[in-house]
Amino acid sequence: MKRDLGEKIFKGLTFISSILILISVAFIFYELIIGSLPSIKAFGWKFLIESIWDPIAERFSALPSIYGTIITSIIALIIGFPISIGIAIFISEICPYYLRQPLSFIIELLGAIPSIIYGMWGLFTLAPIIQLKIGPFLNKYLGFLPFFQGYPLGVGYLTAGIVLAIMIIPTISSISREIIMLVPKEQREGALALGMTKWEMISKVVLGNAKGGIIAGGMLGLGRALGETMAVTMVIGNAPNISISLFSPGYTISSTIANEFTEAVGKLHLSSLIELALILFFITFFTIAFTRYFIIKRIEKR
Amino acid sequence: MFLRKKFSISLIFIFLLVSTLAQVSLTGAGATFPYPLYSRWFFDFEKETKIKINYQAIGSGAGIQQIKAGTVDFGATDAPLTGKEQEESGLIMIPTVAGAVTIIYNLPGIGKGLKLTRDIIADIYLGKIKSWNDPKIISINKDLKIPNIPITVVRRSDGSGTTAIFTAFLSSVSSEWKEKVGAGTSVNWPIGIGGRGNAGVAGYVQNTVGAIGYVELAYAEQNNISYAQIKNKFGNYVYPSIDSVKSAMNLFKIPQDFYVYIVDAIGRESYPIAGFTFLLLRKEQTDLEKAKTLIRLIKWVYEKGDKSAEELLYVPLPEKIKKLAINKLKELKYQGKAIE
Secondary structure, three states, rough: HHHHHHHHHHHHHHHHHHHHHHHHHHHHHHHHHHHHHHHHHHHHOOOHOOOOOOOOOOOEEOOHHHHHHHHHHHHHHHHHHHHHHHHHHHHHOOOOOOHEEEEEEEEHHHHHHHHHHHHHHHHHHHHHHHHHHHHHHHHHHOOHHHOOOOOOOOOOOOHHHHHHHHHHHHHHHHOOOEEEEEEEEHHHHHHHHHOOHHHHHOOOOOOOHHHOOOHHHHHHHHHHHHHHHHHHHOOOOOOOOOOOOOOOOOHHHHHHHHHOOOOOOHHHHHHHHHHHHHHHHHHHHHHHHHHHOOOHHHHOOO | OHHHHHHHHHHHHHHHHHHHHHHOOOEEEEOOOOOHHHHHHHHHHHHEEEEEEEOOOOOHHHHHHHHOOOOEEEEEEEEOOHHHHHHHEEEEEEEEEEEEEEEOOOOOOOOOOOOEEEHHHHHHHOOOOEEEEOHHHHHHHHHOOOOOOEEEEEOOOOOOHHHHHHHHHHHHOOHHHHHHHHOOOOOOOOOEEEHHHHHHHHHHHOOOOOOEEEEEHHHHHHHHOOOEEEEOOOEEOOOOOHHHHHHHHHHHOOOOOOOOEEEOOOOOOOEEEEEEEEEEEEEOOHHHHHHHHHHHHHHHHHHHHHHHHHOOOOOOOOOOHHHHHHHHEEEEEEEEEEEO
16 A cells, blocks of 8 residues: 555656646746737737847847857757767777777766857857958858858857857767667677678668667757857857858847847837747747657658 | 743844844846946945945846836946936936946057047948048058058947947937937947957957957956047047046036936047946835935945046046936935935
8 A cells, every 4th residue: 555655656746747847838938928929019920031120219020030040050060960970979889998988078078068168269269260260261262152252250150150069069979879879789790790891880780770869869959059048149240130151240049139138128129039039939849849750750660 | 941942032033123124235236337336335335334235237228127116226227218218117317427438449560549530430330431441540540550451340239338328429420320220228230240248349359350349448448458549529539538538527518317428528638438327216215214225325425436436447427417416316205205
């Protein structure tokens, strides 16, 4: 009897914990909707497709911020995802046993550095390098592409994307490593026994098996990149424009909010910032939902 | 035994009660620009009077909201509220101290000494002057070797009182700016990149060759960033300093509601880009003790705060303005009656 009671209490506690998360998400969603109502009423759909941000005239719109958020996150993923997988494969398959622990430890340490430090590093170290070295180099050799045209200021989409890439590497690589390590030893041994080289074994058997988990790790990294605030605010250039050139300054949703929330006095100004938060909520929600239900499920079915 | 316990507990209660009665403390919230000075002032004030003042630098906008909501005893803001806004929300606004905004730049080979006029600054921020070797800049800086590089305009990305002062200056010297952009804590900038806080702007400027930006005087001084001398209304080129801002304030016409920026002031030695920072108080006070303490605090600041203000590179108010402000305090009411 007594054992039964314990079971029940334990079950109840876990149930309450998970319900709490649901409730808080629902509350956040509710608050965001209520807070953004004035701005939704005032601007309607135009909020999503125009690029004006004028606190004096109280006219706001979100397109430059949405664009910047997506562009910087894509850059971060393009740079950070392959590197993370490389790290994960190296640690789990290739590196000598005595290096495994220290390496994993250092990478996890990277994830614990506060984002303002990344921002400061980006501003004071990376930005000058981009302005004086990387920018002119890209401009000279890849300048025919629209992405690398114009005068590199040092801050902008590219710098923000690189900083974000470094910030998401710990997340993606540690999850990928865990997943790769879960691939059964027998499969690797079987692959080798069939005469595969080590590279064939890693690319076909290990990665093939771990694909779903690795993509989920990438999505977690993307989630971090979409919402990252402080570091991006330091290096994005904070200008509400839309430009195809990665050298130009831009804006992201979270940096707009971080910049303007404390000093926003007008009702519409405040409400527009909350609507931005609502949009970010949707973007993150749909990216995660999309990968969960389409990509990962499809891979797992096979 | 039981009685003794009861007795000691009630003693503790009485002690707590007395100590809370004796300790009036005030809470305030708002502007970040005067925060270093306020913490110094409130620390000194507490040492002298044993009255604790708790100030949170959460930003002017939030400060205004908090005082309107009644969650703090005083608010603080860098951007003034108009007389009408004060009236509508039942607040009065009084200045505590002034600050100057400096124009900083990054030009290789040029340390100090760049000269700028009001028109040039406006044209640069409007995007009309794009290169440092523009004839307008060259002609007033003949003693300097101005390089031929593009100008990178840097401004604050976060809403800030510094921006309010700077854009008020631009609005008062350029009708085009006034029409197209206007003045406020954050505006729709025609061009440029935005840095977060004084540190962000200074960082961009120091890292970008050919950059121009604006930061508070104290920040530029403490970090040894070179700043420009600006031609004032009189026709003199002046550096920002405590004296040149004092000169501007002395000759400035201050309205009753204190809704004013000290920009484009007359006077031979006046620096043209400056402004007050303010406290916001509720006209109808609900706690007599606190109201008296507020008045005492402000009078204390005016009497004894000047020295520490100058040490931290803020500009103390001239006597004339202090008098106006103390007069204004008479509008504070408790249960419909004037206090004191």
